[in-house]
Amino acid sequence: MGKVNQYVHTEWRGGTCRVKWWSGELLPNGRKRYESKGGFLDEEDAVQYGLDQMYEIRHGTHVSNRDGSTLMTVWLDEWLAAMDHGHLTERVYRSKVETHIRPYFRTRAVGEIDVLACRAFKKHLHQVLAPDSASAVMMVFGMIMDDAVPRLIRVSPIERKRRRGRHTKKPRERKRDMTIEAVEQLAQNAQVLLGLSGYALIWTMALTGMRPGELYGLTRDYCYPAWPASDPRTDPDEEDRYEEDVLRYGSDGDLMPAIRVERQVQVGEGKLQFYPPKFGSYRTLVIPDGLAALLAELLTSHDSDWVFPGIRGGSLGSVDFRGTFWRQIADGADEHDGPRVLKPRPALPAVPSFQGKRLYLLRHGHKAWMDEDGHSRFAVESRMGHEVPGVEGTYSSVTVAMERGIMKKLQERWELR
Incomplete structure (x- = not known):
C-alpha cells in the first residue's frame, strides 16, 4: 500500500x-x-x-459512501417525520409520497437517483396521472431530493424549468361573473337538501369569502350575535384585541355584526379536529345586516353548537360535502328521494355559472365583488385571509370606515336577491 x-x-x-x-x-x-x-x-x-x-x-x-447508499424509503421516513406544515399540506404531501414516490423508488438508494431516473419517474407519472396531478407529485419529489443535499447527495437531480424561448402563458380556470341570482339559486337548492342551514351556508360564503373548512368549523361562540362577548379568550397575548373587539363589534347600538375566523375543521388521525385557519389567517369579517339577521334566525332554529349543522346536527366537515351535496346544488338534480332526505324532494334546477365548478368559486366570487365595489386592496386582501407584502402590508390597517363601507355594499347586494 x-x-x-x-x-x-x-x-x-x-x-x-x-x-x-x-x-x-x-x-x-x-x-x-x-x-x-x-x-x-x-x-x-x-x-x-x-x-x-x-x-x-x-x-x-x-457525501460518504454510507450516506449515499441510504435507501430512498429510509430517507422518505426521515423527510416525512421532519415535515412542519399545516395539517392539510402535510396530508397531501404524505399521500403523494405513499401513493407514488415510495412505491416507485422503494428498492433504490438515494445516491442512485440521477437525472435519467427522475425523467423516467416523470414519464411514468404522466402515463398514470393527469398533467396537473403529475406536476404536483413532481413538486413534492423535488423538495424531497433538494432536502437530501448535501448529506445524501451532492446536488439535486431534479431538472428545473428554464425560461428560454417563447413564453407560454399558463391556462387559467374559466370563471363566470358571480351574480346575485346565481347565489340565490344555489342557496335555495341547498335549502332543499339541508334546510335553513344550507341556505345560510351558501350566502355566508358568498358574503364573507370564508373557506369551506372555516365554514364547517364555525361554532356559535365565534359567530354573530354571540361573538365577541362569547369569545373563549384562549390566548393571553391577544388581550388587547379582545378588548378592542368588544368596542367595535357586536349586536348592540352602533356596533358592527361580525364573524371571527379562528379555526377550521379537517379530518386528522381518523376524526374531525380543529386546526388553525390556512396560513394562520385569523381575521374578523363584518357582515351586512341582512346576513346578520339570517344567522340570528338560523341559530335560534337549532341547538347544535355548529352554526351550519348537517342533517343530523353534526359538522358538515365530517361528510363529503362536495360529493353528497355540492354537485346536486350546483349541477341540479331530478326529483327523487335524495341522500338521507326523509321525504320526496322537488327537482333542483342547475345553476349554469357553477355547473361542474368548485364550491371554492364562491370565495373567488366574493373577492371579485370586493374589487368591483372599489374597496382598498389592503382591506380586501385582509378579508380574504391573504398577507399583503411590502410597505403596504406594514403601514396599512383596516379601519372602521373601511368595514362600514364593506357592510354597506354587501347589504346592497343582499337586497337584490
Whole structure:
C-alpha cells in the first residue's frame, strides 16, 4: 500500500488500484473510519480521487459512501417525520409520497437517483396521472431530493424549468361573473337538501369569502350575535384585541355584526379536529345586516353548537360535502328521494355559472365583488385571509370606515336577491 499522507492510501489488487481516505469520522473504538474506491488503472488517478474526497470533506460538500447508499424509503421516513406544515399540506404531501414516490423508488438508494431516473419517474407519472396531478407529485419529489443535499447527495437531480424561448402563458380556470341570482339559486337548492342551514351556508360564503373548512368549523361562540362577548379568550397575548373587539363589534347600538375566523375543521388521525385557519389567517369579517339577521334566525332554529349543522346536527366537515351535496346544488338534480332526505324532494334546477365548478368559486366570487365595489386592496386582501407584502402590508390597517363601507355594499347586494 502506498501512503500519500496520513489520510490517503493506495493499494494494488488484481491489476487495479484502490484508494482509501479518512472519512473524518471515528469508529466506536477510536480508530479512523475509512472509505474506499477501486477500479483505477493509474495510481495517480486514484491518488487524485482520494485527495478530491478529502477536499470535499474539509469544505463540507462530501457525501460518504454510507450516506449515499441510504435507501430512498429510509430517507422518505426521515423527510416525512421532519415535515412542519399545516395539517392539510402535510396530508397531501404524505399521500403523494405513499401513493407514488415510495412505491416507485422503494428498492433504490438515494445516491442512485440521477437525472435519467427522475425523467423516467416523470414519464411514468404522466402515463398514470393527469398533467396537473403529475406536476404536483413532481413538486413534492423535488423538495424531497433538494432536502437530501448535501448529506445524501451532492446536488439535486431534479431538472428545473428554464425560461428560454417563447413564453407560454399558463391556462387559467374559466370563471363566470358571480351574480346575485346565481347565489340565490344555489342557496335555495341547498335549502332543499339541508334546510335553513344550507341556505345560510351558501350566502355566508358568498358574503364573507370564508373557506369551506372555516365554514364547517364555525361554532356559535365565534359567530354573530354571540361573538365577541362569547369569545373563549384562549390566548393571553391577544388581550388587547379582545378588548378592542368588544368596542367595535357586536349586536348592540352602533356596533358592527361580525364573524371571527379562528379555526377550521379537517379530518386528522381518523376524526374531525380543529386546526388553525390556512396560513394562520385569523381575521374578523363584518357582515351586512341582512346576513346578520339570517344567522340570528338560523341559530335560534337549532341547538347544535355548529352554526351550519348537517342533517343530523353534526359538522358538515365530517361528510363529503362536495360529493353528497355540492354537485346536486350546483349541477341540479331530478326529483327523487335524495341522500338521507326523509321525504320526496322537488327537482333542483342547475345553476349554469357553477355547473361542474368548485364550491371554492364562491370565495373567488366574493373577492371579485370586493374589487368591483372599489374597496382598498389592503382591506380586501385582509378579508380574504391573504398577507399583503411590502410597505403596504406594514403601514396599512383596516379601519372602521373601511368595514362600514364593506357592510354597506354587501347589504346592497343582499337586497337584490
